Amino acid sequence: MVSSDHQNLVYDIKLSSVGPGHVTGSNVVHEPSNMDLAMKLHYLRGVYFFSSEAVQGLTVYRIKEPMFTWLNHYYWTCGRFRRSNSGRPLIKCNDCGVRIIEAKCDKTIDEWLEMKDSSLTKLLVSNHIIGPELPFSPLVFLQVTSFKCGGMSLGLSWAHVLADAFSASDFINMWGQAMANQLPQHPVDLSKSSSMLVKPANRSQLATDPLSIKRVDPVGDNWITANNCKMEPFSFHITATQLTQLQTKISGHKATPPFECLCTIFWQSIARVCSRHEPEIVTVCKNERGSRRTGTLSNSAQIISTVKADFSVKEAKPKDVAALLVEHAVDERGLIEAAVERDGGVSDFIVYGANLTFVNLEEASFYGLELKGQKPVHVSYLIDGIGDEGVVLVAPPGPKDSGKDSSEGRIVTVIFPEDQVMELKSELKREWSIA
Amino acid sequence: MASLSNSVKLKYFKLGYQYLVNHILTFFLIPILMGFLIKILSLGSDQIFEIWSSLHFDLLQFLGSSLMIIFFATVYFMSKPRSIYLVDYACFKPPASYRVPHSTLVEHLRLSNKDNPEIVEFQRRILQRSGLGDETCLAPANLYIPPTPSLEASRVEAELILFSVIDDLLKKTGTKTKDIDILIVNCSIVSPTPSLSAMVINKYKLRSNIKSFNLSGMGCSASLISIDLARDLLQVHPNSCALVVSTEITTPNYYSGNERSMVLINCLFRMGGAAILLSNRKADRSRSKYQLLHLVRTHKGADDEAYRCIHEQEDTQGIQGVSLSKDLMLIAGEALKSNITTIGPLVLPASEKLLFLFTLIGQKILKLKWKPYIPDFKQAFEHFCIHAGGRGVIDELQKKLQLSAKDVEASRMTLHRFGNTSSSSIWYEMNYIESKGRMKKGDRVWQIAFGSGFKCNSAVWKCNRTITTLTDGPWLDCIGRYPVSISQVLDL
Numbered sequence: 018m019v020s021s022d023h024q025n026l027v028y029d030i031k032l033s034s035v036g037p038g039h040v041t042g043s044n045v046v047h048e049p050s051n052m053d054l055a056m057k058l059h060y061l062r063g064v065y066f067f068s069s070e071a072v073q074g075l076t077v078y079r080i081k082e083p084m085f086t087w088l089n090h091y092y093w094t095c096g097r098f099r100r101s102n103s104g105r106p107l108i109k110c111n112d113c114g115v116r117i118i119e120a121k122c123d124k125t126i127d128e129w130l131e132m133k134d135s136s137l138t139k140l141l142v143s144n145h146i147i148g149p150e151l152p153f154s155p156l157v158f159l160q161v162t163s164f165k166c167g168g169m170s171l172g173l174s175w176a177h178v179l180a181d182a183f184s185a186s187d188f189i190n191m192w193g194q195a196m197a198n199q200l201p202q203h204p205v206d207l208s209k210s211s212s213m214l215v216k217p218a219n220r221s222q223l224a225t226d227p228l229s230i231k232r233v234d235p236v237g238d239n240w241i242t243a244n245n246c247k248m249e250p251f252s253f254h255i256t257a258t259q260l261t262q263l264q265t266k267i268s269g270h271k272a273t274p275p276f277e278c279l280c281t282i283f284w285q286s287i288a289r290v291c292s293r294h295e296p297e298i299v300t301v302c303k304n305e306r307g308s309r310r311t312g313t314l315s316n317s318a319q320i321i322s323t324v325k326a327d328f329s330v331k332e333a334k335p336k337d338v339a340a341l342l343v344e345h346a347v348d349e350r351g352l353i354e355a356a357v358e359r360d361g362g363v364s365d366f367i368v369y370g371a372n373l374t375f376v377n378l379e380e381a382s383f384y385g386l387e388l389k390g391q392k393p394v395h396v397s398y399l400i401d402g403i404g405d406e407g408v409v410l411v412a413p414p415g416p417k418d419s420g421k422d423s424s425e426g427r428i429v430t431v432i433f434p435e436d437q438v439m440e441l442k443s444e445l446k447r448e449w450s451i452a
Numbered sequence: 453m454a455s456l457s458n459s460v461k462l463k464y465f466k467l468g469y470q471y472l473v474n475h476i477l478t479f480f481l482i483p484i485l486m487g488f489l490i491k492i493l494s495l496g497s498d499q500i501f502e503i504w505s506s507l508h509f510d511l512l513q514f515l516g517s518s519l520m521i522i523f524f525a526t527v528y529f530m531s532k533p534r535s536i537y538l539v540d541y542a543c544f545k546p547p548a549s550y551r552v553p554h555s556t557l558v559e560h561l562r563l564s565n566k567d568n569p570e571i572v573e574f575q576r577r578i579l580q581r582s583g584l585g586d587e588t589c590l591a592p593a594n595l596y597i598p599p600t601p602s603l604e605a606s607r608v609e610a611e612l613i614l615f616s617v618i619d620d621l622l623k624k625t626g627t628k629t630k631d632i633d634i635l636i637v638n639c640s641i642v643s644p645t646p647s648l649s650a651m652v653i654n655k656y657k658l659r660s661n662i663k664s665f666n667l668s669g670m671g672c673s674a675s676l677i678s679i680d681l682a683r684d685l686l687q688v689h690p691n692s693c694a695l696v697v698s699t700e701i702t703t704p705n706y707y708s709g710n711e712r713s714m715v716l717i718n719c720l721f722r723m724g725g726a727a728i729l730l731s732n733r734k735a736d737r738s739r740s741k742y743q744l745l746h747l748v749r750t751h752k753g754a755d756d757e758a759y760r761c762i763h764e765q766e767d768t769q770g771i772q773g774v775s776l777s778k779d780l781m782l783i784a785g786e787a788l789k790s791n792i793t794t795i796g797p798l799v800l801p802a803s804e805k806l807l808f809l810f811t812l813i814g815q816k817i818l819k820l821k822w823k824p825y826i827p828d829f830k831q832a833f834e835h836f837c838i839h840a841g842g843r844g845v846i847d848e849l850q851k852k853l854q855l856s857a858k859d860v861e862a863s864r865m866t867l868h869r870f871g872n873t874s875s876s877s878i879w880y881e882m883n884y885i886e887s888k889g890r891m892k893k894g895d896r897v898w899q900i901a902f903g904s905g906f907k908c909n910s911a912v913w914k915c916n917r918t919i920t921t922l923t924d925g926p927w928l929d930c931i932g933r934y935p936v937s938i939s940q941v942l943d944l
Contacts, residue, residue, distance in 0.1 A: 032563070032597040034556050038548030040586050043943070078592065085549040097555065111944075112586065113555040153559050 027140040027162060029121045034155075036114030037092045038085035045110040047093035049178055051357035052316040052350065054106065055230060055366050058242050059177035060401040061185050062142045063383070066126050069167030071391035077119055080161060080196075087195035088115070090312060091188060094179055098151040105362035106151070106178075118143060118160040118172075125166035130395055135250040135430065138397060142172025146402070148239035168394075171386075178240075180314035182398060183304050183381045188314060190385040197387070201312070227352035228323045229300045231371035231404060232364060241402050242367055248407070249435040250399050251442070253451055254414070255279070256426040263449065267335040273343065276303070276411050279429060280375045281339045282449050283409050287373060287433075288331035290440040296373040296406065298325045301346050303377035321353060321368060322346035370404025370432075378412045379427070392416050399430060407433040470831065473803035534732040536683050537740035538913065539627075539693070542620035543880050544613045544725040545926035546589035552722075553586045554579050554944050556595075561718070564598035564708065571710045578719040580942045583843035583864065587930075588722040588871035591703045599706040606642050606703040607651075613699050613725035614652055621727040624924070627693070629656045634685050634694035635664040636678040638875055640904075641764075642701040643668035652697065663689075671762065671903025672839055674698065675875040676911050679730070680747050686732040693733065699725030700874030707773035714773035720842055724873025724880065742913040745896070746798050750791040750908045758783045762904035781848050787908035788852060788900070792827075795910055799832040799896075829853055833912070834895040836860065837881035839902055840867035849900070865934045870926070875901070880926060884934070887927040891919040 049057075088095055096110040120141075122129070129137075143158035156179055160172035175185045194200055226232055233242045255263070264278050273281075280301065288295045301322050308318040324346050330338055357366070369376070383396040395415050400408055410430040433441060445451040472479065492500065557579065561572045593605040614637070622629065635658065637649040647666035652658070663685060670677055675698035682694040702723050707714050731740065752758035761777035777783070797805060804827040811825035829836075836859045838849050846867065850860045862881040866873075870880050878899040885891050895915040902908050922928065 031600070033592075033595045034560065034597075035549075036551065036553060036556060038551060040553075043586075082547075082549045085551070111555040112551075112553040113559055114553075153562060 023137060026124065027120045027122050031119040033117045034114035035081050035084045035088065035117050036095045036112045037088040039089050041092045041110045041112050047096060047108040047110055049106065050317060051354040051362065053178050054362045055353050055357050056316050056368060057178035058240055058365060058367050058402045059369055060146060061175040061177055061182055061398060062401055063173040063396065063398045064138050064141045065171045065386055065393040066395040067169045067388055068126065068394050071388040072169040081117065083195035084192065086200060087192050090191065094157050097154065098147060103361050115157040115159055116155040118158060120160060120162040122162050122164050124164060126164050126168035126394065135252055138399060141170045143174040144401065145174055146241040147176055151238050181316050181319040182378055183319065184314040186381045186383055190382060193386040193388060226356050227349040228298055229321050229349045229371065230353055230356060230366045230368050232366055236365050245405050246434040246436060248403065248432050249438050250430060250432045251438060252428060252430045254426065254428055260426060267339055273339045275427060276377045276379060277339050277342045279411055279427065280342050281335050284330055284338060285335060286441060286444045286448065290437055290444050295329065295331060298323055298372045300372045300374040302374065304380040320348055321350055322348045367404045369400050369408050370406050373406045374408045376408060376410045378410055383413060384416060399432065403432055405434065470803040473806055474801045534687055536686055536744040537731050537736050538742040538744065539729040539731050539736050539740045540621065540625045541726055541728040541879055542617045542624060543876065543883050543926045544617045546723045550589035550591065550723060551587055552590045558944060560597050568710050571715060574712055575715050575719055576944060578716065580944050582719055583867045583938050584871045585868040587869055590723055593703045594706055598708060601704040601706065603644060606701050607644065609701050609703045610642065610648055610651065614648065614697055615655055617725050617727040618652065618697065621729055625729050627729060629658055631693060632658055632662060632695045633689060633692035634682060635662055636667065636682055636694065637697045638667040638670060638674035638678045639699050639701055640669055640671050640674060640874065641704060671905060671907065672841060672874045673901035673903030673907045673909040675878060676747065676899065676901050676909040679911060680749060682730050683744060683747060686730065691733050693729060693731040696728045696730060698875040709767045709769055709771035709773060711767045711775065713775040714767060716776050717774050720872040722871030722873055724870055724876045726876035726879035740916050741919065743916055744911065745914050746795060746912040748791055748795045748910050750787055752787045752790065752906045758906040761906055781844055783906050784845060784902050785848060785852060787902065787906055791908040791910055796827055799912055800827050801831050804828055804831055826854055832896065833898040835885050835897040837878045837897060837899040838863040839900060840872055840877040841902060842872060861935050864938065868936060868938055869930065883925050884927055886919045887922050887925055887931040889921060891915050893918045
């Protein structure tokens with residue numbers, strides 16, 4: 018919840034819709050894959066901050082107009098969900114549109130970023146969910162907020178049932194191309210893409226749910242799961258130098274990749290502060306290189322694997338934990354798809370936060386969205402609708418942070434139960450000098 | 453089998469009758485001339501010369517009779533009304549970014565009318581049966597939730613439509629702005645100060661002695677009223693050309709209240725506009741597309757019910773909107789009948805007039821129980837442009853005038869692609885026919901428009917030159933998809 022004095026920071030809210038410029042046609046339907054349906058209770062909230070140079074002279078109309086051409090390439094994101102006779106959700110591509118929110122803020126971009134309060138991000142991006150009426154719930158919300166300095170923020174609120182963060186990022190980057198009149202000529206033919214069933218599962222494993230997902234109580238047409246405790250987001254900026262130091266501290270040399278190092282640090286720290294139980298199993302999500310087709314959106318190209326620790330993580334040596342993460346991750350996508358398929362796509366699951374989840378967004382091209390050739394000054398992403406175990410997102414840094422050599426820092430965003438945040442922060446500071 | 457051969461026989465009988473009556477003069481004259489020719493040929497050349505010299509042509513008589521002939525011919529030609537030519541016209545094509553799919557409109561209505569789901573459901577049902585497609589357009593102010601009309605937004609829409617169609621038209625016809633002598637702009641609901649015609653004069657720097665008129669409040673038939681005004685002015689001013697611009701600004705039209713009779717506007721009216729260039733110059737004759745043959749205006753305002761059937765008013769909550777009466781179709785039918793009674797004798801061939809007269813005598817004088825004879829207007833016109841007021845209007849007129857599906861195709865497809873664009877819809881329909889390559893030289897077009905008041909106005913144009921494939925126009929990118937079949941009830 019945002020405090021009352023912060024409620025008025027963003028004002029003059031106007032709602033409208035933007036859809037594809039071309040008629041998609043009647044009776045066009047997009048069927049989500051099993052993997053898509055496994056992710057349906059999650060939502061991505063991304064905010065892109067642009068300086069005044071990047072958006073000079075951009076009126077609301079000039080921002081909206083290229084969207085009509087852009088959305089021709091992604092017409093199914095403008096549709097609305099229905100349920101088939103079996104209860105399985107599908108998207109009716111009726112060109113209803115994405116929702117656009119226009120807003121104003123009396124702070125400058127710098128003042129806003131200075132506040133370093135991740136919860137304020139909620140004011141710059143819609144916290145929509147799909148439901149309670151499926152046929153009237155937009156899947157994508159875009160919020161354009163104008164700041165006092167002339168800068169602008171773009172808030173992308175994205176239903177994870179459409180695709181993962183990498184695809185969402187590609188989706189919004191293409192809007193940047195549309196603004197610069199550089200869209201590809203013809204939209205990709207969606208009929209050729211298929212939802213792949215990755216690594217079909219063993220028969221013996223089919224009966225039980227995989228470790229990476231958690232079956233939740235039926236949510237009906239209100240696609241959000243309730244948390245038992247309030248979750249709070251907070252971020253760390255790990256510089257390139259810090260990262261090298263941490264890598265050395267963990268494994269004595271730079272061999273362990275940065276993501277696994279950060280996972281080790283946070284797994285151990287959380288294990289130490291977690292009052293309820295020590296997380297033995299974690300879920301790790303990362304991009305599967307080479308399996309994405311340009312112009313398509315997918316949930317199936319994000320590897321979801323679990324790592325199980327046979328030993329006590331909080332007492333183990335960091336390099337053992339790191340080795341576990343690097344070598345013993347089990348890809349569970351096939352099992353997830355089988356679990357969804359078993360119930361005909363009708364059951365409700367969560368993936369992020371079912372266990373402590375680490376999401377590697379290093380390869381997402383967050384800074385690929387350019388306006389007038391300028392990259393955003395800052396990008397932040399959160400995931401909503403996560404489970405109680407918490408989520409750690411590792412994202413690429415901003416353009417200012419690239420190191421002299423090819424090494425770069427990282428932005429780590431943690432979404433964790435509110436009552437344990439202080440302890441976690443002090444543990445991280447104490448043990449790893451992360452503040 | 454018997455009925456088929458009977459209907460074929462009837463058809464040929466009808467054709468024979470029509471041919472006979474319509475060419476009765478020819479049928480009489482030819483035998484007479486033939487007789488005369490045979491008589492002359494049977495005489496020898498000497499006898500012809502004798503007859504010729506016996507006529508005693510006197511120089512004075514000759515001069516006198518020639519002068520008389522010349523005098524009467526001059527009086528005849530001088531008193532003949534000037535021919536009015538339609539040089540060309542342009543229709544507004546809204547950009548794709550103004551598109552309002554049905555699903556979007558319904559969703560917006562739900563969000564703007566949370567307290568009243570019944571009125572939203574009512575509008576959804578209207579949309580399903582409206583005959584409008586998913587490509588119709590509204591101004592951006594109407595795409596906000598709730599819509600944000602303002603005077604400024606109305607002006608912006610007006611500038612977009614008016615300047616766009618006028619630019620198009622001036623380019624197509626190669627007309628210079630200094631050559632425009634008469635300017636008539638019609639827009640029913642929006643009438644700011646300075647007027648829309650002043651807006652046009654300002655933008656295009658028209659001459660200071662231009663005769664400009666701004667017609668507001670005259671409803672969907674205002675385009676033909678403007679054409680009528682232009683025609684009268686062109687009779688008075690020789691060697692002139694008139695620019696007529698017809699539009700309806702949609703920005704302020706959204707009705708946010710709960711009266712069922714007043715929400716129809718939200719469902720049917722869409723963005724559109726047209727600019728027409730008329731001329732009475734002889735030089736424009738060869739390049740013009742059409743010539744105006746007749747224009748008949750009928751006003752039923754004297755009847756109270758007709759007067760109130762399209763009525764702008766405030767509802768019980770004080771929200772302003774336009775109410776459409778349940779008796780609209782009935783009143784439209786009556787107005788059409790009046791209009792046909794005047795225009796029929798001007799355009800129908802003798803065969804139809806005779807049949808109509810015959811039936812009328814039988815009904816009124818002999819008091820026989822005959823059904824009123826509906827003249828076959830397909831004999832008088834090749835093309836029909838019925839104002840795309842709504843599916844009901846087109847259905848009603850198709851029935852009343854006994855038109856085929858092809859005759860009303862232009863109207864139905866215009867309603868589907870562009871919605872009810874008010875006064876400019878007859879021009880989109882004309883353009884549809886041209887885009888389909890159906891407009892040939894000599895074809896006669898009947899434009900019928902209805903409007904608040906209640907008015908029924910109709911114009912008859914004759915095509916001056918065959919119009920081959922168009923290279924511009926609002927139908928250019930979609931004519932290949934038309935005609936489409938429009939289901940009775942859309943699945944929304």
